[in-house]
Amino acid sequence: MGVYVIGTGHTKFGKLKDKDLYQLIVDAGKEALEDSGIEAKEIGAIFVANYDAGGFNNQGHLGPIALEIHPDLRFKPTTKLESACASGSAAILAAMNAIEAGKIDFALVIGVEKMTALDTPGVARVLATGSHWPTEGSKGMTFPGLFAEYAKGYKAHYGFSDEELRVMLAKVSAKNHKNALENPLAQLPLDITYQDILNTPDEKNPIIAEPLRLYDCSLISDGAAALVLTNRENAEKLKDKLVEITAMECATDYLPMSKRPNYEFVAGKVAVKKAYERAGITVNDIDFAEVHDCFTIAEILAYETLGITKDGEGYKALDEGIVYKDGRLPVNLSGGLKAKGHPVGATGVSMGVIATRQLLGNAIGHQLDSPEIGVTFNIGGSAASNYVGVYKRVK
Amino acid sequence: MGVYVIGTGHTKFGKLKDKDLYQLIVDAGKEALEDSGIEAKEIGAIFVANYDAGGFNNQGHLGPIALEIHPDLRFKPTTKLESACASGSAAILAAMNAIEAGKIDFALVIGVEKMTALDTPGVARVLATGSHWPTEGSKGMTFPGLFAEYAKGYKAHYGFSDEELRVMLAKVSAKNHKNALENPLAQLPLDITYQDILNTPDEKNPIIAEPLRLYDCSLISDGAAALVLTNRENAEKLKDKLVEITAMECATDYLPMSKRPNYEFVAGKVAVKKAYERAGITVNDIDFAEVHDCFTIAEILAYETLGITKDGEGYKALDEGIVYKDGRLPVNLSGGLKAKGHPVGATGVSMGVIATRQLLGNAIGHQLDSPEIGVTFNIGGSAASNYVGVYKRVK
Numbered sequence: 001m002g003v004y005v006i007g008t009g010h011t012k013f014g015k016l017k018d019k020d021l022y023q024l025i026v027d028a029g030k031e032a033l034e035d036s037g038i039e040a041k042e043i044g045a046i047f048v049a050n051y052d053a054g055g056f057n058n059q060g061h062l063g064p065i066a067l068e069i070h071p072d073l074r075f076k077p078t079t080k081l082e083s084a085c086a087s088g089s090a091a092i093l094a095a096m097n098a099i100e101a102g103k104i105d106f107a108l109v110i111g112v113e114k115m116t117a118l119d120t121p122g123v124a125r126v127l128a129t130g131s132h133w134p135t136e137g138s139k140g141m142t143f144p145g146l147f148a149e150y151a152k153g154y155k156a157h158y159g160f161s162d163e164e165l166r167v168m169l170a171k172v173s174a175k176n177h178k179n180a181l182e183n184p185l186a187q188l189p190l191d192i193t194y195q196d197i198l199n200t201p202d203e204k205n206p207i208i209a210e211p212l213r214l215y216d217c218s219l220i221s222d223g224a225a226a227l228v229l230t231n232r233e234n235a236e237k238l239k240d241k242l243v244e245i246t247a248m249e250c251a252t253d254y255l256p257m258s259k260r261p262n263y264e265f266v267a268g269k270v271a272v273k274k275a276y277e278r279a280g281i282t283v284n285d286i287d288f289a290e291v292h293d294c295f296t297i298a299e300i301l302a303y304e305t306l307g308i309t310k311d312g313e314g315y316k317a318l319d320e321g322i323v324y325k326d327g328r329l330p331v332n333l334s335g336g337l338k339a340k341g342h343p344v345g346a347t348g349v350s351m352g353v354i355a356t357r358q359l360l361g362n363a364i365g366h367q368l369d370s371p372e373i374g375v376t377f378n379i380g381g382s383a384a385s386n387y388v389g390v391y392k393r394v395k
Numbered sequence: 396m397g398v399y400v401i402g403t404g405h406t407k408f409g410k411l412k413d414k415d416l417y418q419l420i421v422d423a424g425k426e427a428l429e430d431s432g433i434e435a436k437e438i439g440a441i442f443v444a445n446y447d448a449g450g451f452n453n454q455g456h457l458g459p460i461a462l463e464i465h466p467d468l469r470f471k472p473t474t475k476l477e478s479a480c481a482s483g484s485a486a487i488l489a490a491m492n493a494i495e496a497g498k499i500d501f502a503l504v505i506g507v508e509k510m511t512a513l514d515t516p517g518v519a520r521v522l523a524t525g526s527h528w529p530t531e532g533s534k535g536m537t538f539p540g541l542f543a544e545y546a547k548g549y550k551a552h553y554g555f556s557d558e559e560l561r562v563m564l565a566k567v568s569a570k571n572h573k574n575a576l577e578n579p580l581a582q583l584p585l586d587i588t589y590q591d592i593l594n595t596p597d598e599k600n601p602i603i604a605e606p607l608r609l610y611d612c613s614l615i616s617d618g619a620a621a622l623v624l625t626n627r628e629n630a631e632k633l634k635d636k637l638v639e640i641t642a643m644e645c646a647t648d649y650l651p652m653s654k655r656p657n658y659e660f661v662a663g664k665v666a667v668k669k670a671y672e673r674a675g676i677t678v679n680d681i682d683f684a685e686v687h688d689c690f691t692i693a694e695i696l697a698y699e700t701l702g703i704t705k706d707g708e709g710y711k712a713l714d715e716g717i718v719y720k721d722g723r724l725p726v727n728l729s730g731g732l733k734a735k736g737h738p739v740g741a742t743g744v745s746m747g748v749i750a751t752r753q754l755l756g757n758a759i760g761h762q763l764d765s766p767e768i769g770v771t772f773n774i775g776g777s778a779a780s781n782y783v784g785v786y787k788r789v790k
Contacts, residue, residue, distance in 0.1 A: 022529075042668055045645075054447050054449060054450055054521070054524045055449055055455075058452075058523075058532060059532075059561050060446065060477065061477070061479040061525040061526075061780070063779075063780060064650040064773075064779035065648075066645060068649070074647075074649065075647065075662050076647060077645035077779075078645070079489070080477040080478065080485075081476060081489075082456070082474070082475040082476075082477060083456065083473070084455060090474040094474070095491070097489070097492040097495075097498060098492045100498070101411060101491070101495035103495070122448050128453075129449040129453050129456070130455050130456040131456075131504075132454075133452070133454045134417075138453065250440075250472035252441075252459045252462060252469075252470065252471060252472060253469065253470065255456065269477070316484070325686075380456060380458075381459070384457060385456070385474075
């Protein structure tokens with residue numbers, strides 16, 4: 001039992017003018033297949049993760065498009081998984097299940113989104129369908145607005161001042177932009193401090209949804225990432241170093257934010273508990289994490305969700321240096337959604353690629369000294385969908 | 396091993412003015428849960444099948460919406476599967492894998508589509524994203540046009556006359572409309588003969604895409620269907636009569652129709668071979684089939700795909716009475732997509748519900764005498780995605 005990553009692919013993230021949706025799928029898939037060392041004909045099924053290429057690119061039904069990666073993929077089973085911005089993790093889980101059920105030996109998982117085909121309001125419009133449309137999207141609520149509700153709720157619940165909140169959010173942003181300096185595939189690396197962000201004039205760091213500003217928001221991105229997965233027996237035959245997906249757990253909460261607390265990811269905590277239990281770990285065993293910083297407040301909440309700090313003390317993870325690249329538990333070494341980029345359907349798969357290469361010693365960017373366990377925390381919508389993955393180097 | 400259906404739910408199909416997307420999910424899910432005899436808290440994960448509620452209803456991210464079925468579903472894992480009009484079968488397969496992997500004991504699968512929120516051109520526009528947009532949808536090609544290519548290609552390849560083609564298509568249409576007379580959930584039951592259709596004046600049976608006419612096209616529908624699945628051990632504890640999903644196999648072909656034959660479902664045949672092999676059956680073992688008659692030509696091709704007749708002889712299945720309700724292998728006793736209705740994301744799950752109830756002796760509509768094996772053939776797009784299910788009564 002157990003599922004192992006034997007191949008990874010990851011395109012540049014950004015506004016990729018010369019890469020359409022179709023090419024992104026092919027590029028990431030081909031790289032992962034080549035990295036795996038297996039032949040295309042050995043793939044048992046293909047799982048595509050995507051939020052809404054129908055809305056962004058007029059193209060649904062992406063499964064069959066993945067056949068273009070290699071002629072020997074013709075007739076393979078394909079499908080698409082969607083859990084908003086957690087689609088990538090949903091596809092990994094579906095692929096794991098197919099392998100663990102003994103249905104297939106090798107799975108190809110591809111996450112993709114081509115968002116820059118639309119302008120920013122158009123993107124916001126498509127993404128808003130990931131909220132509860134009757135009570136949120138249709139009223140003009142967008143995702144910056146929903147995460148602003150978290151920022152306000154968090155501040156009120158724990159009694160932070162405006163300034164305290166603004167500082168902790170700026171620290172997340174600066175850390176991630178800076179981490180991205182070492183990631184050649186990142187969209188927006190910036191050599192910037194949190195003081196720089198706080199001192200940025202309003203016209204260059206405007207409020208998007210009070211209290212969130214431009215520097216608090218993740219990016220509109222094109223990109224794709226891919227994984228080849230298999231069982232232990234095959235992985236051992238093919239690779240010297242093994243990375244296991246020891247857990248991929250999901251917990252879902254009600255879609256309307258009005259039906260959930262606005263100061264914590266309550267279902268996220270359920271997913272974390274399940275994942276740690278399945279993997280037999282505690283937060284102290286984790287060497288690094290890639291978390292869903294779609295907005296800076298989400299990373300603060302992620303610290304608390306993962307148990308890196310107590311509730312209401314997420315800021316300490318920054319102030320005590322825990323989550324920086326030289327800290328005890330570096331978070332978003334890749335730059336995160338904030339600076340690596342956030343092609344929404346690709347994000348969960350990208351987290352898996354980042355975690356795998358870090359564990360193999362081939363990090364995309366800053367390499368830690370011999371890490372053994374990495375965790376991914378990938379959310380969909382305003383944290384209605386929550387997936388937690390545990391990636392482990394097992395030899 | 397093996398996966399069993401222990402609960403089914405199925406709403407009316409049609410233009411359901413008083414049922415929105417959310418209510419359809421709740422109605423079908425609740426019915427299936429109640430039918431299963433298990434409590435909501437026992438559900439291990441929820442799999443929603445949908446093509447494009449983002450396009451039809453501005454609502455993506457449907458997984459969490461299924462939590463509204465019962466308070467005890469909060470925090471359950473959910474996701475959405477999409478393989479165009481084969482999304483329902485994709486969701487069934489994903490749920491089966493989760494059970495067979497031993498990850499969960501009970502799965503709730505819900506297929507849904509609410510299409511009548513848009514007008515007919517709007518529906519055609521959303522569905523066209525299931526074609527290859529760069530070479531088909533963006534050029535103005537719609538699904539009636541794509542299946543007209545099959546009708547023309549089939550006629551040319553086998554040398555049928557216009558009249559021969561028109562007669563065989565009218566026979567499919569009349570059979571399915573008539574079968575729907577016994578299905579209380581069907582959208583368009585009609586007591587009609589194929590001669591009636593042939594004699595219908597052009598203004599009442601206009602050409603939609605030469606040679607396909609209105610009577611050749613399936614319906615624009617709202618509706619949902621649901622299944623509760625589990626492993627053998629649980630099924631035996633809960634139910635006296637058992638229906639096993641003995642096989643659910645998929646094969647995918649290239650998305651652009653220009654890259655595939657236009658006179659057969661070549662990947663469909665691959666899926667059929669795999670499904671029959673896994674189930675250990677031949678076509679002679681099948682007691683009934685529910686097939687994807689999105690257009691009448693697709694049902695003719697389905698006869699040949701399933702091996703009911705040889706290639707080019709699909710018409711004989713009609714002329715020899717094989718596929719009628721009193722024939723050797725009745726096809727689309729429910730009325731099919733043509734007359735039962737075709738809420739696209741629900742269709743694959745609906746086929747599973749129809750097959751299960753028929754095998755249990757509680758047919759939605761015409762009940763056969765003690766059938767043992769039913770087959771479903773569900774396609775996505777212009778048959779790029781192909782799923783074949785084998786449902787078997789095992790005691």
